[in-house]
Amino acid sequence: MTPRESRPRSETPTLHDVAREAGVSLATASRVLNGSTRKVAESFRERVEEAADRLGYTANASAQATARGTSAVIALLVADIADPFFGLIASGVARGADEEGLIVTVAITERDDARERKILRALRGQHPRGVILAASRTDDGGGSTAEELEVFRSLGARTVTFGPGGDRSIRIDNHGGAERLGSEMARLGYRRAIAIGAAEGVRTSDDRLGGFHAGFEAGGGTVLREYRGSFARESGVSSMAAALADGVEPGTLVFALSDVIAIGAMTAIREAGRSVGDDIAMCGFDDTPASRDVTPQLTTVRVPLSDFGYQAFRATVDDEWQQTDAPLEVLVRASTPALSTTAQAVGR
Secondary structure (H helix, E strand, O other): OOHHHHOOOOOOOOHHHHHHHHOOOHHHHHHHHOOOOOOOOHHHHHHHHHHHHHHOOOOOHHHHHHHHOOOOEEEEEEOOOOOHHHHHHHHHHHHHHHHHOOEEEEEEOOOOHHHHHHHHHHHHHHOOOEEEEOOOOEOOOOHHHHHHHHHHHHOOOEEEEEOOOOOEEEOOOHHHHHHHHHHHHHHOOOOEEEEEEEOOOEHHHHHHHHHHHHHHHHOOOEEEEEEEEOOOHHHHHHHHHHHHHHOOOOOEEEEEOOHHHHHHHHHHHHHOOOOEOOOEEEEOOEOOOHHHHOOOOOEEEEOOHHHHHHHHHHHHHOOOOOOOOOOOEEEOOOOOOOOOHHHHHOOO
16 A cells, blocks of 8 residues: 555645655655755756645645745735736746746735725745835835835845835836827827826826926927826826816826826716817827727827736845836827817917
């Protein structure tokens, strides 16, 4: 009777069982299966792994973390998993984790600093190999979060943030991309614009609005008004409704912080009996898939979010790492038709 047959079927196999099945010491079996950095002869490694497969043994994550100092987990914190911006970043992180045989744990912060810190404290028990904070940071906060990240460093985990704050940072040229967009919109003939952003102090929003102001005004345009809300689609609807109530002349351009907000604003324009394009032009940011599915297709700035997610993952696991710069590309589509010289002359 084999060792496996002598054990009741309902009993979960243990590391002792694997060691006995493979004919090695418990210490050797542990080094193979719990991720120890100590070397094990290849013949022993093969015997242990084959025995574990035969017995259906699953390694204990806590034991693995103890053996190597960290677990096979990458913790990814996003603001809202339903937002395509974060979904695309997560896809890039997951692609990298799959290459390395690691697991991604996703937590949602809802852009709440207290919730973010609570999640980080809870994640300590997982001993993650790396922590990635993908949500936009505020200019006036982050002190307590920085302290939490310092704890992870002391535990041997590498921290990566989108923007400053971590051991390594992923840089997205939000200001530069928006500046190029503003310049291109001025070149198309637009002279009046309205901007929709998130609350003041949120870096991504402030950078994008600031960049758009710079590019559009350098090209001869004027940003008449700004409306501030959140990153949600509903914020685009309500902000655009408020703008329409204040008065929006035909030929005005609306710049929205993101495609999600822009698509919400397009809904408000239609609900008010106006049209997107020749009447009120619309542009966004990110180039999420929905920007190509709406009618008219949305002018936007392409951000290779999945690639940035992949780079964030590599930053957590590679000893030698340097971000590969990815220029942001302005994509002009039907939502911003070029204004004719005549239309500009009559004040459109």
